[in-house]
Each structure stands twice: as structure tokens, then as C-alpha cells.
Amino acid sequence: MPIIKILPHPEYCPQGAQVSAPAGTSICEALLENNIPIEHACDMVCACTTCHVIVREGFNSLNELDDNEEDLLDRAWGLEPNSRLSCQAILAQQDVTIEIPKYSINHAKEKH
Template sequence: MPKITFLPNADLCPEGKTVEAEEGESILEVALRNDIEIEHACEMSCACSTCHCIVRKGFDSLEESDEQEDDMLDKAWGVEPHSRLSCQARVADKDLEVEIPRYSLNHAKEDH
């Protein structure tokens, strides 16, 4: 079973956290199930960029992003070559290390 290591984020998981994931789950689903409240203003429909994350290890194990995700990533703050929308990036059979950026372009935090 693959694992995701979420790197420390001052607001969401100050100590960082390593959790188990199921193949086929999105990074966001795994995070939310483990009480890491990544913002997701569009309810995981790939219509915003608030769940932007950076996959520091294991990026190549993910399926490639599609055009819709790429268009949304263009709107995200702090995009890097290994950026993905956590609602769209599905876990494969490799462990991942994920950084949740400190900022997003969302002006009002949703309470999910």
C-alpha cells in the first residue's frame, strides 16, 4: 500500500504527516481522510486551483495531467514543474512526498 508524506505546513499539519493511501485515490481524498484540510473551493471538480500541491517525490508515478488541470494550474500561486491539483492527482503504486503551499488564490476560506 503506497504512503503519502505530507511535508510540514504551518496551518494544516505543522509536524508533517505520513499516511497510507489506496491506489486510485486522489491526494486530496487521502489528505481529508487524515484530517489535513487542504482547501478545495470547487468540491474537487477541477474548476479552481485552491488544492494546488507540489509533489516532491514520486511525481513520475502519477498519470499526466490533462488540459483542464493544466489550465487551472496556470491560475495557482507558486506553480513549479511538479505542481498538481491534489483533487486530480491519483495515487499509483509508489510512495509520494507532497508539499502543500502556504498560499492559494482563494480569497475566502471555505468551511467544509
């Protein structure tokens, strides 16, 4: 099973974390199943950017981005070349290292 290394994030995992998940699992699902409460306002249907992550290692092992994910990522806070929506990034056999950005665009959480 691949391992996801999560770099420290002040809200979700201040010490960082490592979790394992079967290949074929999305990064978002793996985090949630391991009690790392990453935001996912659209319930993982690729309709927002709240589950945005930056893949620091293992980016090329993930499935290809589709057009919908690419379009949404353009709106993500802190976009980088190795950004993915964690609900759409499906694990293969290789380990990955991710960073959860400091901010996300979540109007419900921001009480707008």
C-alpha cells in the first residue's frame, strides 16, 4: 500500500502525518479515513477547490488531471505546478508527499 506523507499544517495535522491507503483511493478519502479533516465542501465531486493539495513528491504516479479539475485548480489559493484536488488525485503504487495549503476558498467556513 502506498504511503501519503502529509507535511505539517497548523490546523489539520500540526506535527505532520503519514497514512497508508490502497492504490485506487483518492488522497482526500485516505486523509479523511485517517482522521485528517481536510476540507471537502463539495463532498468530493470536483465542484470546488477546498481539498487542494500540493504534491511535493510522487506527482507523476497519480492519475492524469481531467479538464474539469484543471479548470477548478485555476481558482485555488496558492496554486503551484504540482497542485491537485485531493478528491481527484488517485493513488497508484508509489508513495506521495503532500502539503495542504495554509488557506482555501471556502465561503461556508468563512461565514460569508
